[in-house]
Amino acid sequence: MITLSRKAKHFLTVVVKLLIVSGAFYFIYSRLAGDNSPDWIKLKNLFNGSTSFVIAAVIIALTFLNRFLEIIKWQNLVSTVREIKLRESVAQVLAAMTAALFTPNGIGEYAAKALYFEKTQAKNIVFLNLVCNGIQLIIAVFAGLIGLAVFNAYYSILPAGYLLILLAIVFIVIVLLFTARNFTIKGYSVQKIVNKVNALPKQIHRKNLLLAFARYFCLIHQHYFLFLLFGIHGPYPEMIAAITAVYFLGSSLPTFQLFDFAVRGSVAVLFFGKMGINEWVVVFAATLQWLLNIVIPVSIGSYFVFRFKTNTTPR
Numbered sequence: 001m002i003t004l005s006r007k008a009k010h011f012l013t014v015v016v017k018l019l020i021v022s023g024a025f026y027f028i029y030s031r032l033a034g035d036n037s038p039d040w041i042k043l044k045n046l047f048n049g050s051t052s053f054v055i056a057a058v059i060i061a062l063t064f065l066n067r068f069l070e071i072i073k074w075q076n077l078v079s080t081v082r083e084i085k086l087r088e089s090v091a092q093v094l095a096a097m098t099a100a101l102f103t104p105n106g107i108g109e110y111a112a113k114a115l116y117f118e119k120t121q122a123k124n125i126v127f128l129n130l131v132c133n134g135i136q137l138i139i140a141v142f143a144g145l146i147g148l149a150v151f152n153a154y155y156s157i158l159p160a161g162y163l164l165i166l167l168a169i170v171f172i173v174i175v176l177l178f179t180a181r182n183f184t185i186k187g188y189s190v191q192k193i194v195n196k197v198n199a200l201p202k203q204i205h206r207k208n209l210l211l212a213f214a215r216y217f218c219l220i221h222q223h224y225f226l227f228l229l230f231g232i233h234g235p236y237p238e239m240i241a242a243i244t245a246v247y248f249l250g251s252s253l254p255t256f257q258l259f260d261f262a263v264r265g266s267v268a269v270l271f272f273g274k275m276g277i278n279e280w281v282v283v284f285a286a287t288l289q290w291l292l293n294i295v296i297p298v299s300i301g302s303y304f305v306f307r308f309k310t311n312t313t314p315r
Contacts, residue, residue, distance in 0.1 A: 013242065052229060054224055055228050055241070056229060059222055059225045059229065060292075061291045062218045062219075062222040062225065063222060063293065063296075065214075065218050066219055066222065066293065067093075067293075067297055068235075069088070069214050069215045069218065070093055070211075070215060071089045071093050071212050072089070072230065073132055073207075073208060073211040073212065073215070074089050074093050074129075074132055074177075075088075076204060076207045076208060076211065077131060077132050077200075077204065077208060078092075078125070078128055080124075080128065080204060081115075081117065081121055081124050081128070088257055090304075091116075091304040091308075092112075092304075093113075093301075094117050094297055094298075094301030095112060095301050095304035095305050096108075096109040096112035096113045096301075096303045097109065097297050097298055098298045098301035098302050098304075098305050099112035099295075099305065100112065101294070109133075110126045110129050110130075113125055113126075113129055114126055115308070127196060131208070132199060132208070135208055135212045136212050136215065137217065137251065139212055139216050140244075140247055140248055140251050141170070141245045141251075142219075142244055143247075143248070144244050144247055144249070144251075145167065145170065145248065146241075146244070147240065147241040147243070147244030147245040148166075148213060148241075148244075148245040148248060148249075149241070150237065150238075150241035151238065151241040151245050151271065152193065152219060154238055154241070155275070157270070157271065189257050190261045219247070219293075220240065220244060220247070222292070222293075223289055224236075224239055224243060226284075226285040226289060227277070227285055229310075230279060230281045230285070232277055234275055238275065239275075242268075242271045242272060245271060246267050246268045246271055249267050268286055269282050269283065281305065
């Protein structure tokens with residue numbers, strides 16, 4: 001079996017770090033500088049000056065709160081393995097975001113977080129990250145279905161039959177998961193996962209659920225306030241219904257985190273177009289949200305990627 005020397009391992013680690021960070025920034029640059037990049041002059045013209053600074057401050061506050069809640073959520077869950085400080089949670093969450101940027105559906109995040117812990121804890125960390133993201137997905141699905149039904153009642157974007165089919169599919173999936181919970185694949189089953197989830201302390205679950213709802217609230221209202229920033233003052237229930245539906249449909253499609261804005265942006269154009277909102281406003285809102293929620297955290301996360309040491313041990 002071939003073994004690498006310590007210097008060779010160090011060299012490979014540096015190369016991987018450089019590839020991750022340079023790849024992340026290249027993809028970000030290609031989006032901002034490409035032919036399909038937003039027209040920032042139009043952005044300036046659309047900017048509503050009367051209350052813009054107050055609304056912009058709210059958007060920035062929601063951006064910070066969204067990411068901070070995610071960091072607290074991870075710190076809470078990982079405390080079942082070992083206690084970590086807030087700065088450690090910041091490093092793990094942001095570095096994992098950077099590593100996950102160009103992997104399908106952000107799966108690189110799972111491996112990146114596991115690297116911060118001992119190999120014996122790798123499976124536990126992957127499981128905890130699944131719990132962390134899983135509750136967020138469940139909230140997005142149920143809120144999105146409600147939002148889709150409400151929005152459809154206003155604008156009939158989907159035939160009633162299609163909406164019923166969609167709800168039936170979700171119901172069937174839930175029933176299948178319940179009835180086939182003991183079906184095992186390579187030693188894993190739904191029932192085993194449920195048992196493992198139930199084994200976590202109740203206070204951990206309660207805090208995780210509360211933080212997940214708070215994160216979702218911040219993310220949805222960040223999008224809402226971006227529309228207010230551009231002078232769009234549609235009825236609140238309709239706007240929130242449209243935003244939750246867009247997040248649900250956008251999250252249902254397999255994509256790279258890097259192109260998340262494009263997927264949600266295209267779905268958003270369809271929905272908000274029904275409300276008579278200028279497509280440029282919709283595109284700018286999606287792009288700005290991508291800049292705030294992906295580009296900025298990834299830029300900071302690049303620092304933690306470079307700081308990462310392969311011989312990290314529990315403290």
